Amino acid sequence: MKTMVDHLEKMERDEETKELIRTWKKYVYCFEAVEMETEGHLVDQIWPTTTELCGACGKVPTSSTCLIPPLSWEWMGPLFARVLLSDSPNLAKLGLYRFLIGDAGVASFATISQMSAHDNTGQGKIGKGTRKKNVSGSRKRQPAQLSLVSPSFVINILFRSYDSILHSVGTSLHVDEKGKTTVEDVVPRLKSFIKDYITAIHAENPEFLGDFLAELLGEQCICTLRPRAITLAFVSVGSALQSSSDIRLPFPRDDVIKAAVDCLNREFASGGFFPTIRESVLKNFALILSRTSASSGKVAPALVLSVLNLFPSPLLIESEPGEKLSQREIGQKMMANMLCSWILNIGDTLGVWAAEAGSACASMYVHGELLPFEEQTAGNHIHMGKEEKKMGSAIVKLCALAGSHANSPATSGMLWPAINRGLSQANFFNMSEPQLPIPQKAKAQVSRALTLLEHGCIQKVINGMGHGELVMDKRGSMLPPPPEIESQISSAVRVILSQIQPNTVTLTAESLPFIADELRSGTARWCGSLKNISKAFPSSVVMEQTANKLLEESLESLQASQDDASTEGIAKKAKAITLLYASLACGGEYDSNEATNSIIETCQRVLKCTLTASNGDDESSKHVDAVRDLFLYSKWSSLAYLVPMTFSDGRDNSIALHNFHEQVLTTAMESLRVDLVQIPQIFITNTLQPLFETVLSAAKLSVELIRRNEGLKEGVALSSYSGHIHKIVVSLLAIVSQTPRRSYPTKMFMVNAICSLLFRPSLVMNEYKANLEVESSLNDQDDTNRPIRSAFRNFVKMAGTNRPHIIKTVIASISSAWLGPSEGEGEVAWHGLGAIPFRQDIVDLVAFKEDRISESASYQGRSISLVNEGVDDIIGAGDILHVPSNTDELSVVRGFLLVFFSKLPDPGKGLNERVLKDLLHYAILRVLDSMCDTEKGSWGGSSPNDREFRVLQDNSVVASTVPIGALRHR
Numbered sequence: 001m002k003t004m005v006d007h008l009e010k011m012e013r014d015e016e017t018k019e020l021i022r023t024w025k026k027y028v029y030c031f032e033a034v035e036m037e038t039e040g041h042l043v044d045q046i047w048p049t050t051t052e053l054c055g056a057c058g059k060v061p062t063s064s065t066c067l068i069p070p071l072s073w074e075w076m077g078p079l080f081a082r083v084l085l086s087d088s089p090n091l092a093k094l095g096l097y098r099f100l101i102g103d104a105g106v107a108s109f110a111t112i113s114q115m116s117a118h119d120n121t122g123q124g125k126i127g128k129g130t131r132k133k134n135v136s137g138s139r140k141r142q143p144a145q146l147s148l149v150s151p152s153f154v155i156n157i158l159f160r161s162y163d164s165i166l167h168s169v170g171t172s173l174h175v176d177e178k179g180k181t182t183v184e185d186v187v188p189r190l191k192s193f194i195k196d197y198i199t200a201i202h203a204e205n206p207e208f209l210g211d212f213l214a215e216l217l218g219e220q221c222i223c224t225l226r227p228r229a230i231t232l233a234f235v236s237v238g239s240a241l242q243s244s245s246d247i248r249l250p251f252p253r254d255d256v257i258k259a260a261v262d263c264l265n266r267e268f269a270s271g272g273f274f275p276t277i278r279e280s281v282l283k284n285f286a287l288i289l290s291r292t293s294a295s296s297g298k299v300a301p302a303l304v305l306s307v308l309n310l311f312p313s314p315l316l317i318e319s320e321p322g323e324k325l326s327q328r329e330i331g332q333k334m335m336a337n338m339l340c341s342w343i344l345n346i347g348d349t350l351g352v353w354a355a356e357a358g359s360a361c362a363s364m365y366v367h368g369e370l371l372p373f374e375e376q377t378a379g380n381h382i383h384m385g386k387e388e389k390k391m392g393s394a395i396v397k398l399c400a401l402a403g404s405h406a407n408s409p410a411t412s413g414m415l416w417p418a419i420n421r422g423l424s425q426a427n428f429f430n431m432s433e434p435q436l437p438i439p440q441k442a443k444a445q446v447s448r449a450l451t452l453l454e455h456g457c458i459q460k461v462i463n464g465m466g467h468g469e470l471v472m473d474k475r476g477s478m479l480p481p482p483p484e485i486e487s488q489i490s491s492a493v494r495v496i497l498s499q500i501q502p503n504t505v506t507l508t509a510e511s512l513p514f515i516a517d518e519l520r521s522g523t524a525r526w527c528g529s530l531k532n533i534s535k536a537f538p539s540s541v542v543m544e545q546t547a548n549k550l551l552e553e554s555l556e557s558l559q560a561s562q563d564d565a566s567t568e569g570i571a572k573k574a575k576a577i578t579l580l581y582a583s584l585a586c587g588g589e590y591d592s593n594e595a596t597n598s599i600i601e602t603c604q605r606v607l608k609c610t611l612t613a614s615n616g617d618d619e620s621s622k623h624v625d626a627v628r629d630l631f632l633y634s635k636w637s638s639l640a641y642l643v644p645m646t647f648s649d650g651r652d653n654s655i656a657l658h659n660f661h662e663q664v665l666t667t668a669m670e671s672l673r674v675d676l677v678q679i680p681q682i683f684i685t686n687t688l689q690p691l692f693e694t695v696l697s698a699a700k701l702s703v704e705l706i707r708r709n710e711g712l713k714e715g716v717a718l719s720s721y722s723g724h725i726h727k728i729v730v731s732l733l734a735i736v737s738q739t740p741r742r743s744y745p746t747k748m749f750m751v752n753a754i755c756s757l758l759f760r761p762s763l764v765m766n767e768y769k770a771n772l773e774v775e776s777s778l779n780d781q782d783d784t785n786r787p788i789r790s791a792f793r794n795f796v797k798m799a800g801t802n803r804p805h806i807i808k809t810v811i812a813s814i815s816s817a818w819l820g821p822s823e824g825e826g827e828v829a830w831h832g833l834g835a836i837p838f839r840q841d842i843v844d845l846v847a848f849k850e851d852r853i854s855e856s857a858s859y860q861g862r863s864i865s866l867v868n869e870g871v872d873d874i875i876g877a878g879d880i881l882h883v884p885s886n887t888d889e890l891s892v893v894r895g896f897l898l899v900f901f902s903k904l905p906d907p908g909k910g911l912n913e914r915v916l917k918d919l920l921h922y923a924i925l926r927v928l929d930s931m932c933d934t935e936k937g938s939w940g941g942s943s944p945n946d947r948e949f950r951v952l953q954d955n956s957v958v959a960s961t962v963p964i965g966a967l968r969h970r
Contacts, residue, residue, distance in 0.1 A: 020068050023056045027071060027079070034082045040094045043083060047103045050079070054105030054144040077153045080104065084161035089169040093186065096161045097173060100189040107143035108196035146193075146200040151212035154197060155221050155233065162190060163229035187232065194236035195243055202247050210250040213288070217252060217260035222267060230267070231277045238284030241291050251292045254303055260285075261306045268310075279328070282311055283335045290338040299346050301357045302370070305394040308401075311335065314459045315397050316404075340401045354402035355409055361395045362418035366448045368441070382447045382499055384525075392451035400461045411461040412468060415452055419488060422449020426491035429498040446495055453492055454529045456536075463536030470539070478539035490542045492533060493586065496526045497550065500582045523578055523630060524686065527637070530586035538587075547588035554580040555602060558609060565612050567623045574627040574634075577609065581634040584641035600660050603642045606635060607667045629679045629687060632671070636690035639664075643697040647704070657705055662724075664698040665731045672734055685743040692735045692750055699728045699757055707762055721770050726787035729758065733794055751795065752809055758791050759813035761820050764834035771837070789837055796841070804850040804892065811845070811893050812880040814838070815900040819881075832904050832915035839919050843926045848893045 030046045030053065037043050056071050083095035098104045102111045165171060171186040201208040215221060216237060222230055241247055252260075264281070267273055273281065289307070308315075317325070317333045325333070347353030364370040371391050396415065403411030425442040456462035464470040466485035470478055480486065500523060534543050557576035561569050611631050613620040646660060668691060676684060676691075702724070732754050739747045767788045783790035792814055799806035818835035835842065881903075883895035904920075905911040 017068060020070065023053065023071055024068070027053055027075065031079055031082070034079065034086075038086070038088050038091055040091055043091060044094065044098070047098055047105070048141065050076070051103070051105040051141050051143055053079075054148065055141055057144060057148055073148055073150055073153070076105070077150060077157065080153075081157045084157055085164065089165050092161050093165045093169055093171070093173055096158070096165070096186055097175075097184065097189065099158070100186065100193045102143045105143050106146050106149055108146055108193075108200060110196070112142050112145075145204065146197045147204040147208070149197065151201075151208055151215045154194070154212065155215040155218075158190070158193075159221070159225060159229050159233050162186065162232065163225050166228055167226070190232065191236045191239055194233075195240040198237065198240040198247060199244060202244075209247075210252075213249055213252055213292075214256050216288075217256050219259055219263055222260065222263035227267070227272045227274075227277055231280050234281050234284040234288075238287045241287055247291060249288065249292045251299075254300060257303055257307065261310060264310055279331060283331055283338075286311070286335045286338040286342070289342040292342065293345070299353070301361050301398075304343065304346070304357070305361065305391060305398060308339070308394040308397045309390050311339065311397070313393050313397065313455065315339070316400055316459060316461075318460060336401070340404050343398065343401050344405050351402065351405035351408045354398065354405070355414065358395070358399035358402040358411075359409075359414040359417070361398060362415055362452060363421070365391060365395055366418045366422040366445055366452070368444060368448075382443050382495075384447050384451065388448060389451060392448060393455045396452060396455040396459050396461070399456075400459045403461065410467055412456075412466055415456050415462055416466065416488070419449045419453050419456075422446055422452070423488055423491040423495075426495050429495045450492055450495065450529065453488070454532050457532045460536070464539075480539045480541050481537055485537075486540060486542045489533065489537060489540050490546070493530070493543065493546050496529055497546075497579070497582060499526050500578055523581070523634065527582050527585040530582060534585070534587040543587055547583050547586045550579055550583035550586075551588035554583055555605075559605065562605070562609060565620060567620055570611060570613075570620065570623045570627065573609065573611065574631050577606075577631055577634045577638065580606070581638045581641075584638055589645070599642065599646050600656060603639060603646060603660065604663065606639055606642065607663060609635060625678070628675070632675055632679065633687045633690065636671075636687060636694050640690045640693040640697065643694055643701070647701045654705060657701065661698045661702040661705075662727070665695060665727050668695045668731055669734065672738060676738065684738070685740060685746055688735055688739050688743075689746055692732070692753075695728075695731050695735065696753055696757065699732065702728065703757065703760070703763065706766070721766060722785045722787060725758075725763065725767070726784075726790075729787040729791045732757075733791065748805065751798075751806055754791065755795070755809055755813040758788055759810070759817045761817050761830075761834065764788055764814075764817040765820055765830060768834050768837060786837060789841075792838065793841065796845075801848075801850055807848075807850070808892050808896075811896045812882075815896045816881045818900055819903055831910070831912065832919055833912055835900070836914065836918045839922050840926075842897060842919075843923055843930070845893055845897060846923070846927055847930075850890050850893065 026049050030049050033046050034043060053071060054076060057073055057076060059070055080095070080099060084092055084099065086092045086095065095104070099106075102108070162171070165186070173184055173186075174181050175184050198209075198212070201212065216233060221233060225233070241249075264285075268278060312332070315332075315336050317329050317336065343354045344351045361370060371388060399411045399414040402408050403414065422445045425446045428438040428442050429446070453462070461468045464481070465479070466481050472478060481489070534540075534547070537543060554576050557572065558580060561572040561576060564570075564572065611624045611628055613624045643664065646657060671691065676687060679687060706721070732750070736747060736750045736754070739750065741747075767786055771785050783793065792810065795806060795810040799810065818832060818838070820830035820832065820834055881896055881899050883892060883899055887895040901920075904915065907916055
């Protein structure tokens with residue numbers, strides 16, 4: 001190409017042609033430079049020329065004899081791409097920065113106007129040096145408008161360039177301007193560029209908007225860029241749309257949306273999108289959809305459902321006036337509003353298409369016209385495929401969003417007809433009588449109707465009276481649902497219970513493992529369905545009567561099969577314990593007139609219930625192995641409901657309850673040691689969670705009993721206090737240690753619950769007082785009689801420096817407990833007394849520094865579905881301290897300690913002498929000693945100098961609470 005340009009330059013041409021030839025020659029020279037040079041300061045010299053070339057793009061020659069094509073963006077794009085996608089990350093970062101600030105040849109109208117106003121005749125230089133002047137001294141050429149850039153270049157080159165430097169050299173760089181060095185970051189520049197670009201093409205090239213959206217949602221963007229680059233692309237576009245309400249995007253083609261959904265599903269399933277960036281992508285995707293305009297109602301409902309499947313459930317967030325929502329809930333509420341705007345605006349009339357589509361999809365889904373029926377299993381057990389579940393959830397979301405419009409029919413009116421049609425086949429299912437084979441189509445329709453019912457309950461659109469509302473009578477009691485709704489609930493409960501108990505298959509050695517597999521996979525799902533329906537219809541008479549009757553029958557059956565070790569007895573025992581869990585999950589309760597002792601006896605009966613094979617009977621042993629994990633899961637899930645019922649105001653028997661709590665802890669430890677080791681690893685988490693909740697409930701009740709009886713003075717000596725708490729701590733920590741690493745959210749839920757229970761002012765002070773007289777020295781580090789301190793140290797060891805979420809949870813709870821009760825006892829102030837036994841731990845944590853953890857590697861908290869959600873209401877949550885919002889993320893632990901010290905009373909104004917002498921004086925002197933000890937290595941993952949600086953900072957805060965004279969006296 002260079003040879004051709006040189007040849008053309010020697011020929012006689014008119015002036016316009018010569019100018020065009022010179023332009024192409026400059027283009028060739030620039031391309032040569034970027035091909036040959038890899039040094040930033042050399043490539044940096046081509047930008048004035050590329051600015052001139054961009055200005056020449058699109059200029060068509062007026063002469064009819066000129067056969068040389070004009071320069072266009074199709075030629076400039078590869079030139080810039082050679083720099084932006086360079087093998088040298090530093091060169092790519094420099095080129096990207098120059099391009100984004102307008103030095104490379106394209107800029108926004110505002111930037112061009114600013115350049116003209118200031119008559120900028122030079123450019124900044126990267127690295128050391130001074131501002132470089134234009135050699136010719138002529139006025140610098142102005143960049144071309146951003147609308148010149150093609151959408152494919154923005155997505156496939158700019159964001160790919162950002163992706164390449166993000167994980168290699170980072171996004172920040174130093175820029176020298178007039179001898180002053182500043183730090184610039186590419187990320188805000190890229191966001192600003194996208195905002196200006198969308199504004200420019202909306203004003204000058206509106207047809208580019210559709211191409212840009214297709215590129216953004218295309219496979220080249222979502223499936224080839226890494227998660228952070230994809231997130232920045234969506235966030236940048238979302239920010240641009242939020243800055244201008246006038247920008248409307250053309251509705252993407254069906255194939256574009258389908259490709260985007262498929263790519264996002266694939267990327268989300270890969271695990272690269274951790275929760276926070278996944279939420280960010282979905283939120284901005286919803287915003288993009290809300291700004292699209294569908295010119296007609298010809299949008300495939302299946303396409304809309306596939307989009308809704310991407311979003312979490314429940315989609316709608318309800319809140320009372322004045323209720324404070326978390327940031328995640330606020331974001332989800334905004335996301336639901338944007339999806340609602342998108343769906344309601346499909347079609348010619350607002351909300352009409354959405355209402356019609358929601359009702360039609362629900363009916364077609366149940367009848368199998370929207371999605372082919374899944375292959376059902378043999379027998380009368382219902383099988384629900386993954387795609388069917390997702391489709392049912394999406395249909396409920398569509399109906400919920402459609403029903404939010406004032407002029408649309410209610411959501412319940414779209415769902416109940418389809419649910420009614422499906423549950424009309426429920427007569428095939430019978431709990432007490434042998435069933436005939438059920439037609440495959442009937443099983444599928446009932447299963448899909450149950451899916452719509454359950455997700456309608458989760459979305460809170462068909463709960464209460466059947467239309468999402470609870471109605472109260474004059475006395476404030478909830479009215480039961482109408483008879484037609486009660487009939488549907490009755491049919492649903494009958495079907496679900498028929499799926500939980502294996503009463504339709506002959507109990508043989510061949511069939512029992514099959515039944516166990518069915519129950520193992522279905523029990524949790526069906527009991528979860530019962531919980532959701534029960535929670536949605538709390539005033540349902542049918543649910544209450546069915547649950548209580550089933551509770552009574554299952555307990556009788558469990559007692560009858562207690563000592564039966566035959567194969568049939570094992571099956572009956574597994575069935576009874578499973579139905580017991582099911583009855584409790586759907587709201588089964590003891591009569592309010594029952595004595596507490598009878599509930600304790602029932603719990604003790606369930607605790608003693610075990611699966612034992614007949615001696616020497618191999619067939620019996622195989623039966624036990626087949627149903628062991630199901631039996632243990634149902635047993636401990638049942639106890640998670642039953643144990644909280646043993647505690648009732650005014651009727652509690654301290655001795656009986658205390659002995660019962662001890663029995664729960666002993667049985668739990670025995671189950672951990674003997675039973676759970678025989679469960680396949682893949683199922684162990686399912687059993688550990690209800691086991692933990694049961695132990696936690698017993699521990700909470702025990703702690704409350706200690707508080708009410710002032711140290712268990714009724715029959716239980718105060719000297720046994722430490723041993724009892726030690727047993728609680730050992731039991732809870734043993735369950736945490738057994739939880740597999742892959743179940744980290746469950747483990748973190750356990751850590752939070754343990755901290756909330758153990759690190760309370762009353763328990764910390766009881767431990768301090770129980771050891772005050774028998775302790776020979778405050779320097780005693782033996783944790784035998786200090787279970788609370790032992791738990792604290794176990795958590796600190798578990799956290800290390802690379803699990804900051806654990807250490808923050810622990811220190812937030814324990815620092816509040818150290819402050820003690822809000823009031824003193826007699827003339828002695830309690831504030832800070834509980835921290836004295838922890839004084840060496842406090843000294844060790846004064847200079848603690850968390851490791852810097854990348855966001856992708858950090859723990860992304862997510863909620864855990866509790867077996868019994870009422871367990872937290874026993875004694876309430878514990879208090880925690882809070883640090884200022886601007887606390888450095890690597891010094892949060894120190895922040896909590898400093899907040900604790902700052903909240904102690906002033907010396908002479910309520911500060912206990914023991915706290916002053918044994919805690920504050922001790923901490924200051926030990927910290928000073930550590931600063932003087934030059935032999936110590938790094939502390940908390942940092943250098944000794946950094947450690948000493950942090951120690952000095954903290955010492956100044958601690959010392960500010962101590963009189964100088966008192967410290968000098970020490």
